[in-house]
Amino acid sequence: MNLDFTPEDELFRAEARDWLNENVPRTQRPPEDQAMREFDLAWQRRQFDGGWAGVSWPVEYGGRGLSLTEQLIWYEEYARAGGPSSELLFVGCNHAAPTIMARGTQAQKDYHLPRILRGEVAWCQGFSEPNNGSDLGGLRCRAEIDGDHLVVNGSKIWTSGAHLADWQELLVRTDPSSPKHKGISWVICDMRSPGIELRPILIMTAPGHHHFNQVFYNDVRIPLSNVVGEVNDGWNVAMSTLGFERGTASMSEQIRYGAILEKLIEIARERFGKQVLEYDEIGARLAQLRAETQAVRAMTYTTASRVARGLLGSEASITRAFVSQLQQRIRRIAVDVLGPDSIELPDVDPWIRPYLRSYSNTIAAGTSEIQRNIIGERVLGLPR
């Protein structure tokens, strides 16, 4: 057991730190709409031009092909430098791309991977449906084969950024007669296809905040060459990406929350006084959060150690379940630290919108209940 980084790793860290200090955007990331898209794409392009896009992508796909340790170092330095969350590009970079790498055809790889890496396109995810959220395997959005096309009819919902996306990773039912996890296909859908209609869904954070959508498909024609993996094998294809998200992709988020918590402790010290805080209820909660946030770092390092030994299994779901709740509690304590003024919603708002937004942490990408099922069944071996 050791926490020593090799000289090469340290050199990599120094390079990453220098580049980030010079290049991290100094302007506030716009909270929504086209301005946010432009911001995220421009930042991705900048990372690409600097040679820092896709640090963990294999070299053959234009990445740097670095080890998970270097990836971890990159995320640490990224968080330290105050790098923005590039939420809109998350699906493309961390879902669609790894899936296409793993299961895509050469043509799919050649077309999509460079565009994702260079910051030319945004992707969204078409998984959840009005009647199938946690029970993803029961999805009903239909696709019938017509010549060399699929014809899609149905609807998807809670699609983050569908109104800002160029492409969608879409799960459709291609064989209604098979048992539910069979008969699903994973397809690349062009969001500009005729027959796609969006209904904006406003979210609870603040009036008019457009984050996700219901997407309707009315005889939408998608070339069969856009199917990733085999037709009817989409469930397996999808599981490979979800595993990725639950594993390592959220590492930078985990590290970023350390800085958020420290800012809150600073505010609390000013407001309550250093002395008072020590044995105060809010001080105790902040200390607990500090201990747990540090533990997340230890868990992240443990994950990297497991991956390095080829041992990574379902334990990653433990980290994810823990982190999503921890983030929620960090956002929650902001209200108590700020005091009465937190019922105001200021224009420049580092705390209240993010607090309200954090209610989604334990729902998106697998609710905490589903995470606990996974931990119970796959890690602990409890019966279904």
Next chain:
Amino acid sequence: MDLLPTDEQQQIIDTLRSILLDAAPVERLRPDRHGQVGNPDAALWPKLGEFGFLGLGIPEEHGGIGLTAIEEALAFREFGRALVSPGILGITLGSHLVAGHNSSLLTAILGGEPIGIASPRGPTTSGTKVSGPFHLLDAADAHHVVVILPEGIGLVERSAFTNVEDRMSMDSNTILQRGTLDLVAPLYWSPAESEMVHARATLLLAAYAVGMAEAALAMAVDYAKVREQFGKPIGSFQAVKHKCADMAIAAEVASCQVAFASIIFAKGERDAVYQAHAAKIVAVDAALKNAAQNIQVHGAFGFTAEADAHIYIKRSHVVDFLAGDLREQRASLIRTTTPPN
């Protein structure tokens, strides 16, 4: 960078675990109808000494094994799993206090001579001399006692305590007494601010707590797999399954942080104290929560003397109060101006 045990470290874990399974099964702690069953582990110390497990972190030139706090923490996790008497902490801290100062006493300790623990039960004063009211744990048969104070850790003779009286312990397997020190100069003293014995105590207690949290989790999961109600194992119900998942989360959080803190400690880095506090906070929290959930998962059986589930909650409370409880640990952590990053 690797937070997982090396092959050699895994061997230490496996060897110790099999010794403890054989020599210290948890069933040994089932109280008889009269409660207190005496120190169940007095015979364990010489055995552990024989295998070198009492001197893991003591330098070889002093007669120890010459390993680090990493291996000590791994051992304490196993001690916690087997609910080894708290006296193991007295032995370990005592050996560090006397190493390089008193070779005959060190030899005796590494051979299994018991060392008690004294923990404040009210305001104490220290400096060159220590005064105050204490709880004595596993000290009845010991000639020496390790005194754990906020300002440092010292070794005193057991006979230095006055007004010693036996008390029944909530944790019926811990031999508990009250005693007073009145201006007693410790034989050896390690101040908290300049030496690491205090952080070592915090770290090893955290490791012990991880072992308890993991043992309680394993017990609950094993039971949830076989106990049937409504024609199914209760572990198939989400109400129970999710409790077990929460226990697994708590244990994993704590175990990762204790591993991290032990490495930082072994490297002698400045933030070792911060990491040890963070470790004890998450580990004691996990031990207390998992022990409670384990009782709940066992239902009425969990509430009985013979289910063993109760021992984990009681021992967790004892461990919480040693070297600063959660309240003190949290106050220390929030006092830190700049956390490591």
